[in-house]
Amino acid sequence: MAQEQKGLELAGQPFAKHLADDQSLPMQATETAFEKARGVNRVEIRTGFASARIGGLTGDVTKARLAILHPVFEAGISFDFLKFAADGMSFVVPELLREELERVLHFSGAEFEVKGDRAVLIIHAVNMRDEAGLVSKIVSQVIDSGANIEHLGEMHDRLLMLMGKSGAEKAKAMILASNPEAEA
Amino acid sequence: MKYKVLKFGGTSVRTPEARHLAALKVLSVREQGFAPVVVVSAIGRKGEPYATDTLKAFLDDVDLAVEPDPREMDLVMACGEILSASVFATLLRSLGCPAMSLRGGQAGVRTDGVYGNARILGVNPLGLVEAVERGFVPVVCGFQGVWIQGGLPGAELTTLGRGGSDTTAAALGAALRAESVDIYTDVDGVKTADPDIVKEAPTLRRVTYDEVAEIAHLGAKVLHPRAAEIAMKFDIPLWVKNTFSEEIGTEIVPSREMPGRRVTGVTHSGKLVYLQVDLNNAEPEHVRDLQARIYDALARYEVNVYMTNLGPTSIGFAVERVYYADVQDMLDALVLPMPGDSRVVYLVQSSNEPSRALETQRKLLEPLGEVRELKFEVNEGCTMVSLVAYDFLQQPGVFYRVISLLDRAGIPVLQTNDSDYSLSCLIPESELRRAVAVLHEEFGLATLS
Numbered sequence: 001m002a003q004e005q006k007g008l009e010l011a012g013q014p015f016a017k018h019l020a021d022d023q024s025l026p027m028q029a030t031e032t033a034f035e036k037a038r039g040v041n042r043v044e045i046r047t048g049f050a051s052a053r054i055g056g057l058t059g060d061v062t063k064a065r066l067a068i069l070h071p072v073f074e075a076g077i078s079f080d081f082l083k084f085a086a087d088g089m090s091f092v093v094p095e096l097l098r099e100e101l102e103r104v105l106h107f108s109g110a111e112f113e114v115k116g117d118r119a120v121l122i123i124h125a126v127n128m129r130d131e132a133g134l135v136s137k138i139v140s141q142v143i144d145s146g147a148n149i150e151h152l153g154e155m156h157d158r159l160l161m162l163m164g165k166s167g168a169e170k171a172k173a174m175i176l177a178s179n180p181e182a183e184a
Numbered sequence: 185m186k187y188k189v190l191k192f193g194g195t196s197v198r199t200p201e202a203r204h205l206a207a208l209k210v211l212s213v214r215e216q217g218f219a220p221v222v223v224v225s226a227i228g229r230k231g232e233p234y235a236t237d238t239l240k241a242f243l244d245d246v247d248l249a250v251e252p253d254p255r256e257m258d259l260v261m262a263c264g265e266i267l268s269a270s271v272f273a274t275l276l277r278s279l280g281c282p283a284m285s286l287r288g289g290q291a292g293v294r295t296d297g298v299y300g301n302a303r304i305l306g307v308n309p310l311g312l313v314e315a316v317e318r319g320f321v322p323v324v325c326g327f328q329g330v331w332i333q334g335g336l337p338g339a340e341l342t343t344l345g346r347g348g349s350d351t352t353a354a355a356l357g358a359a360l361r362a363e364s365v366d367i368y369t370d371v372d373g374v375k376t377a378d379p380d381i382v383k384e385a386p387t388l389r390r391v392t393y394d395e396v397a398e399i400a401h402l403g404a405k406v407l408h409p410r411a412a413e414i415a416m417k418f419d420i421p422l423w424v425k426n427t428f429s430e431e432i433g434t435e436i437v438p439s440r441e442m443p444g445r446r447v448t449g450v451t452h453s454g455k456l457v458y459l460q461v462d463l464n465n466a467e468p469e470h471v472r473d474l475q476a477r478i479y480d481a482l483a484r485y486e487v488n489v490y491m492t493n494l495g496p497t498s499i500g501f502a503v504e505r506v507y508y509a510d511v512q513d514m515l516d517a518l519v520l521p522m523p524g525d526s527r528v529v530y531l532v533q534s535s536n537e538p539s540r541a542l543e544t545q546r547k548l549l550e551p552l553g554e555v556r557e558l559k560f561e562v563n564e565g566c567t568m569v570s571l572v573a574y575d576f577l578q579q580p581g582v583f584y585r586v587i588s589l590l591d592r593a594g595i596p597v598l599q600t601n602d603s604d605y606s607l608s609c610l611i612p613e614s615e616l617r618r619a620v621a622v623l624h625e626e627f628g629l630a631t632l633s
Binding site: 035038062063065066069070072073076077078079080081082083084085086090091126127128129130132133134135136137139140143144148149150151152153154155156157158160 | 397400596
């Protein structure tokens with residue numbers, strides 16, 4: 001009872017000064033902001049990409065894909081965003097390597113289409129996985145903006161989407177409008 | 185005063201023996217002249233009597249048809265850490281070390297008001313500082329904070345969601361400008377692969393915040409990315425160490441301290457289900473609307489998706505197996521009318537066989553227009569294996585090397601995903617162990633440290 005009246009007393013001194021977790025405790029100058037706001041934090045666009053789509057593969061599609069990728073690899077062409085479709089695949093290369101890629105694909109005999117002037121819309125969102133449904137929401141919003149998402153990749157703190165440049169600008173504007181705290 | 189924050193996870197406080205070893209770590213830090221600040225998780229792992237999930241079940245089981253109130257759930261879940269902190273403080277006292285347990289709010293952890301997944305807004309460390317100055321080792325309940333709001337006397341208790349105790353430790357470390365934050369667990373540090381699969385997988389001595397965040401994102405929960413985010417922002421040295429060994433552990437450092445191209449490790453996710461829908465059945469002008477509607481439905485039901493693939497003729501994504509039944513229910517017999525004058529109505533079939541609900545829906549819709557089915561092809565037995573690397577994946581040939589290696593090993597790759605830090609392949613779950621092993625060997629990770 002005596003302890004209740006004095007507050008928590010340890011080592012002979014009242015000890016309640018800074019331990020009360022009620023709202024009477026003022027926010028201290030030492031208090032520091034920590035975690036970034038949940039959801040989208042930043043949106044940026046990177047340009048200078050070309051995308052390739054290969055279709056019409058039949059038979060052992062896995063082997064056929066590798067047969068096409070091997071000369072791409074041999075030519076020293078770095079590719080990203082590799083996605084498999086039932087009859088082919090698609091991937092992204094730097095715009096500078098577009099002509100070289102077209103040359104290689106032409107020799108492969110595959111049915112292909114290469115599009116230049118592609119942009120990557122990068123949407124930063126810390127710990128996306130902990131925000132249930134966030135990835136789906138972003139994808140849905142970007143499609144609603146009228147952008148045509150051609151490829152999609154993700155990492156722990158960002159979602160990367162390949163599309164045409166004008167689509168990327170529109171999508172960026174839409175995402176920023178619906179996430180006012182996000183930085184451009 | 186030089187502070188060190190030591191965080192002990194559930195396995196480190198699970199048994200009296202484990203707690204004793206953990207307490208010895210605290211005493212050792214104190215003997216070295218540092219002021220230890222301890223953060224503890226709830227005792228034990230899922231299914232054990234005092235673990236968070238067990239406590240949560242008290243409310244879940246009250247009425248299986250009704251979701252418990254999140255505020256009540258937070259109070260119940262926080263009990264695990266309160267119990268753990270009190271037991272640990274008492275143990276330290278029994279070893280002759282003055283110690284006192286503190287709830288998250290008492291340690292100054294202030295959050296927003298999102299029960300169950302609160303975000304730390306700030307930490308007021310004065311209570312901790314005063315406790316230390318008076319000779320006590322503070323033992324702080326991880327995973328919890330308080331939301332200062334005016335409605336009720338006192339503050340509202342909140343829990344921090346996934347990785348909450350790691351996040352508490354990093355936040356306290358930042359607020360105290362600690363010399364280090366040591367996350368104690370039951371492994372020697374960050375490994376190049378799951379040691380249950382690759383026994384010889386070495387422990388990495390150093391790894392960057394981004395790499396460890398990516399490793400966690402892709403399945404290996406050694407350290408939660410939220411903790412890495414805070415430590416990175418405030419430049420606090422962060423370590424992952426083993427309570428049960430004297431190994432030095434893994435230091436998590438900023439990228440500027442660890443330049444150079446490298447492969448960091450191979451990680452893997454849990455069980456996934458891959459769903460892919462063929463849109464060849466759809467009118468080309470409807471494809472974008474269909475994509476948007478399906479992703480909008482997934483967002484509304486808060487479904488986390490992996491391996492997302494959008495193409496002109498297909499949509500594909502993976503979901504965690506535990507949520508698959510919910511996703512299947514959500515998508516099955518979903519009606520997607522198209523805008524404008526279109527008389528085409530799309531109807532989703534989310535499993536390999538049509539359900540009764542789907543057949544009923546179709547009969548109801550047929551008089552209204554042309555009903556076209558969007559049938560998802562479902563692959564239930566999948567998992568994701570990932571290569572995590574730094575400044576490496578942009579090199580020509582790495583992607584080809586990975587998929588051709590898996591092909592040579594006879595491991596089918598169903599889909600891929602890549603980013604600056606990782607390259608992931610969706611594979612049959614039955615091939616997981618072989619896939620991890622061959623990638624680990626191919627990239628020479630056994631000799632890495």
